Amino acid sequence: MIGVIDYGAGNIKSVLNALNFVDSKNDIKLITAPQELAKCQKLILPGVGAFKDAMDKLNKNNLTQAIKEHIAQNKPFLGICLGMQLLFEKSYEFGECNGLGVFKGEILKFDETRFNAPLKVPHMGWNSCEFIKECPLTKGLKQSEYFYFVHSYHAKCDDELVLAFSDYGYKFVSAVAKDNVFGFQPHPEKSQNAGLCVLKNFIYLCQYI
Numbered sequence: 675m676i677g678v679i680d681y682g683a684g685n686i687k688s689v690l691n692a693l694n695f696v697d698s699k700n701d702i703k704l705i706t707a708p709q710e711l712a713k714c715q716k717l718i719l720p721g722v723g724a725f726k727d728a729m730d731k732l733n734k735n736n737l738t739q740a741i742k743e744h745i746a747q748n749k750p751f752l753g754i755c756l757g758m759q760l761l762f763e764k765s766y767e768f769g770e771c772n773g774l775g776v777f778k779g780e781i782l783k784f785d786e787t788r789f790n791a792p793l794k795v796p797h798m799g800w801n802s803c804e805f806i807k808e809c810p811l812t813k814g815l816k817q818s819e820y821f822y823f824v825h826s827y828h829a830k831c832d833d834e835l836v837l838a839f840s841d842y843g844y845k846f847v848s849a850v851a852k853d854n855v856f857g858f859q860p861h862p863e864k865s866q867n868a869g870l871c872v873l874k875n876f877i878y879l880c881q882y883i
Contacts, residue, residue, distance in 0.1 A: 676877060677705040677714035679741070679757075681731040689720045689754070692863035696874040708740035716876065717744055720863075721756025725765035725781060725827070728756055729773060738774065745776055751855045752811075752876050755825060758850065758857030767827055776855060779831030789843030796826040801848075803838040803860065809851045810879040811872055812837070819868040821848075821860035828859065 676693070680686050686704065693702050705711045719741070721728055732738045745751050753761050762773045765781035773781070784795045800820050805812050828846040837856070838849035850857040856876070862869030 675701045675703060675714050676716045676718070677703055677711055679711070679717060679719045679737065680704045680706050681728065681735055681737060686720060688863045689718065692870060692873055696870050697877050700877060706735065708736050711737065711740045711744060714744065716750040718752045718754065719757035719760065720754045721760065723756060725756065725759060725767040725773070726769065726771040728760055729771055741774060742776070745855055748854050750876065753857040755859060755861055758859055759827060759829060761855065761857055762829055762831065765827065777831060777835055777850065777852065779829055779835065781827045782830050783827050784842065791843065793843045796824060797842045798824050801840050801842060803840055803848045805838045806836060809837055811851060811856050811875050813875050813879055814871050815868060821862065821865040821868060823860045825859060
């Protein structure tokens with residue numbers, strides 16, 4: 675079973691539609707409680723909105739520890755947009771807030787003083803991801819692919835975690851991967867063929883490590 679975590683801060687409908695489009699065989703279910711999460715072979719954590727609000731909802735619904743246990747069991751996990759950011763140790767969005775701490779690193783707002791041109795925040799629209807290493811999640815994709823972004827904050831982490839960089843005034847981390855855990859800052863469910871390829875790879879290619 676593939677679980678999509680619904681904690682009241684995710685673009686659930688679009689993600690479910692995209693998953694059902696690329697896969698009609700597997701059992702795809704919304705997950706709202708930790709006992710449901712434990713039954714899943716793979717998990718997707720989507721997200722839109724503010725980091726602290728999302729963590730508060732995960733904690734309130736007793737999903738935080740259940741997510742960590744799923745990852746510790748080497749089961750595939752994919753975080754999308756805010757769901758990727760929540761994997762890190764902390765964010766500074768509306769004050770400092772601790773995340774899931776699966777990855778070392780922090781979430782920072784785009785630094786407008788570093789922009790080479792007057793660009794707007796949030797970063798919204800199509801931009802390229804430049805993949806720097808091979809990964810089951812990117813099988814069938816070109817080294818450079820366009821995805822759809824909507825975000826004001828981005829991850830800062832060690833290079834060993836980085837799957838892809840993008841550029842918006844300066845280079846930033848747009849995808850991460852380590853062992854059974856993957857994160858995409860853009861929205862695969864809104865990114866046409868390239869995004870559908872990512873979701874299909876997660877379902878079919880990312881097996882237990």
